[in-house]
Amino acid sequence: MYYVCIENNKVNSILNYEPNVPASVTVETISDEDYHNINNELTHYYDIVTRSVIARTPEDVRVLKDSINPPGFEQRQFLNSTDWKVFRHIREKALGITTSLTEEDYLTLEAERHEQAKSI
């Protein structure tokens, strides 16, 4: 059981213990599953008007999750995390020293980066 603390028509907190609240705060209880859907899955929210847990629409869920994980996030992360390998290979060739990546490995990396960049 979780405790939803409401003050001035706003949810201040959702606690996993029964709180000793001031008179300005009212407390409603929700189930563990409701808490999980609100706090972790972000598929539900607590509605002040009806004093109940309401499911978000699929579109709202998508928008919310996109705000956390925007489209291309993983691709950007891949590109960002491999930039240094590309820079190193170019620098080693410019310096005329043996490259860390073989030419074949380098082309494979760039091909993957190109695929990721295209999906953004």
Add this chain to the structure above:
Amino acid sequence: MASYSSSPGIINTRALPVVNSTQPGDYFIVDTYTGTSIIDFSNIIIGESQVTFDDILTTIKASSACWNESCTVVSDNSASWGFTGEYGPVEWSTTYTTVHANSGIWNSSVTNQTTYGRAYSTGWQSGFGASIVKDGCTLTINHNLGTTDSVMSVWVADDISGTNAMQIHDVTVFQDIDWSPGNTVQGRGYLLVNHDENEVTLVLGDQGYHTIDTSVSKAGQVSGSGRSFNGRFIKVVIQSFNSDNGLFAESDPIFMGKLPAHDGKAESNKLVTTDSSKDISDINTMTLNGSLILGGVARDSWPGFSGNFLNLDDTPNTYTNFDGKYVKVDGTTLIFDDGSAGTFTDLSDTPGNYSGSDKDKYVKVNSSGTGIVFSSTSPETVYTYGNMVQASGYSAPGNGQFDQSQNYTDAYPPTGYIMNDFKAAVASIGTIHYAGIVDGNDSSYCKWDFANSSGHGVSQASADRVRIWALNSEQRTIPHVNYLIVWSQ
């Protein structure tokens, strides 16, 4: 018989005619040094030396110079008036300051008539109502005992103090008996002519009463001549018997304290005790023990009063095997009891029952310190924690960065704790989301502070919650925050 006659020129008074009465205008013959004279009856003055009651008259004159029908006030301290005539006697004392002369109510002010439970005494009286004590008089006495089951004794004495008191008995009839109340009985002693529940009437002998000759030669013989009741004092004592054949009935009032004057004795403060030396001033130091007797009954036998707890009618009769027990009302009696209140919920300052939600709760003193309540938390140190999405909302990208009016969650003390129990808090970033490239002008915050409904930054004493922030510049979406708070009582 000698013959008296008068010679010429000589008149023998014994030869004069005899008359049986003197009328106004008559004369008496008086032998004087200047010869025989006459004196008008109205001019005859009888002085003190000519009467045998000179002493009594002298006393009255000394105390009241104007004793006649017009006299309504008599000087006080007129002691020893004694026999005073038709409306006497008066038991005169310093408490009497005004007397209504020639008044029939004089006797009603005489206070030495006394009723003791089922006994009654007139005290020494020289008259009852309008009747004075004298030979052949009729005396009516109101005793108000309410019964004819009684015995009576009649006493005679020379004065109000009972000098030469002796008991007198039924009349010895001499002649011409007329039994009607109020009529003269030719005899000695007295005759009881009426005896009802509240009143007796007796007639004194016309010839007074007998006395016993105490001389050696005539010891025990009745004196030949009776003694007159005239000028003497009578006391009548009547004792009745109730159904218990005792002195007091259950309904009789019990007298303790000041006793009025009675039987010729002055008013006293004596208590009804067996120790005659005690009076009412000793009551605070007296020990009421078995020697105290009331109505002939020792205190330990008085109904419902027996001196100690065990002897009361509605208490246990022994202390044996009851050490450490308590006294408890059990219906209409007191009993010894273990003092157990039954179950915890029977107590007046505990929860009245165990509800399902009370399972696994703790017992603690309430916040006002007046009783016991169930608590979800133990009285030990507790920790509250969470990994919370910032329910208060977050600042949109580019707007309200570092907005502390949002981006927080509030943590309240757990039930049974107050802000004064707060000991420590730790906050850490759960997740924050940046909206753009983090560079040299971006910051991330994670902190806690005391707060109340008016805001944060207040003292712990003024706070009712702990507010935890996790926020950053260029927020992309709702942050999460971790926190751990320590509470201890």
